[in-house]
Amino acid sequence: MDSRRDFLQKLGLSSIVLPFVPLSGWAESLIEPETYDGPVLRVAIMGLGGYGSRVADAMQSCVKAKLVGVISGTPSKIKNWQDKYAIPEKNCYNYQNFDQIKDNPDIDAVYVITPNALHHDQVIRVAKAGKHVICEKPMAISPKEGQEMIDACKKANVKLLVGYRMHFEPKTLEVIRMRNAGEFGKVMFFQGQCGFKIGDPTQWRLNKQLAGGGSMMDIGIYAINGSRYMIGEEPMWVTAQETKTNPQIFKEGVDETIQFQMGFPGGAVASYLSSYNINYLDRFFLSGEKGFAEMQPSTGYGPIKGRTHKGELTQPHTTHQTVQMEEMAGIILEGKEPIVPVNGEEGLKDLKIIEAIYLAAKTGKKIPLKL
Template structure:
């Protein structure tokens, strides 16, 4: 597999119909015409790489969110996207003209999908234009940058969200419902991991200046975020260990990390992430009354799950990005509840990521998490 995108695309199969409690019905069966809502969230995408293409394709099935603009430093990509998605010239920008977004009333929000270490710069730029922002995860290189991004958006009076697509995914939402309702009883243990074998050694994800870090930043955040929604708590300490079997390929970034999170209730979550092998994707939460296992748990789907009562029978698979973007539109346009996808949610993850790296630097020492 050449990249994270290739890996996740291989597990992204099928298109179907769904209607989630508290969220709009966001996709129609192939034989049913797509009916768009009267109110639309008008979206521009910044950074037209692999993931941007996945988001754009999924948005063609949205009923409440519409792709209307692009920001890219590559003119040929802009030309391709204009033709493919019928984007007008007036809604296209490069990185030098992005400030002109402030004069465009036809764009409501910009989705930043540039490499990780550019998120901080680009979110600040978008906030300054007065447009709402959604930023792909990981939100930034560290918690300090994240706080600056949140402050900039607050100062500009714009909304700031993170691309936590799984917070709109049916199996994940059902897990959270079961935990919140008490069906699982007191949570006793969590075991989460996410990783894959990284291919092309020249890709940007292996360059610290663009990626900020390696497997932990890219996909370890899934296991971390999952531990938080499995418990409904914030970790108070972390220990972490790194294994590096290919010091040449992974010279600049981490290869494989295991980490343990301690929660106020006494629960310990055992987590892991890697860039060096496949078949490493699972979420498992055990309570006094039952359990939930998702495997696959974090990829683009279909997600598969089971509980102590048997298989989780969810609606047919819909692209997660379709659910995410329609769900985000419902939040912004109709004031629907936020399922924990704001910049503050991203900050909570980055505080722990910082502690993971600190523990590794200190030889696996227990790091007590300072949320200040």
């Protein structure tokens, strides 16, 4: 891992352990430049699709993380990325030969951004090559696969992180700070709505074999994860109901719309909607005995907007993937601890909940959760 000197710190977020400062201090901490002179995480991106491109572009503003390699099954994409990001030929791999990264000292970590069903095998191969892994969410298509990925990374003594970008988003972290400080009082209710009308019916997200499901695996997971970090507890049970209006597009095993409910040990109840057939769903609402928080949009690429009983959330917008990669570099290189975990165990909890939601929708029963 090398160093890059004389770069301005464009993002004032300190590595992972973000200070709980007043609102006025957030703006200053985010925009005040400082010189960074330290280790840099050298990353190869696996999967050069739309989101991979978004991450790559965002990383151009990073000082602690640098894009140095690519892994793809499409030679033309590799060539385009080489030209755009000045990636050397020796750091380019395909899906058959990327195990050879074990002999490449210029790559520290691989960010796996491929269809959900491919994560399991690809993450394990990266771990066996001795490289740290960042895996896009959902980390796998079943809890069994997720556990095997965690075990493989532990055996190889490499870190496994999951791409939960919202765990570093300033307005989200302010709501968590307020909750921790007791400013909402006892939390009584959470509502999470995540969804949109999906486009191309031939895309992999509507293929059960590649996606592992439908809207729940792609967008509903945001609401699940959001309730956990906003309430600050793990759910105890789940009930669910599925609605399917277009079985031609949403075939067997690919959920179109699911409404589900969860209960938490402190007494809070939560209501959720996950859909691939309803637009304008990107809202979180938290209600406590002393106050509330509402975020809309709550998980989009930004800017996130929110308000509480104390007024509008005013933390400045920063590109989510830039902050995410800066903070993940701090976790991997410096052992930083994030306010909200992004490790494999965090990803596994969401997979266990999703599995229970599918079971509840299928059986009509209330399913207990043990996370």
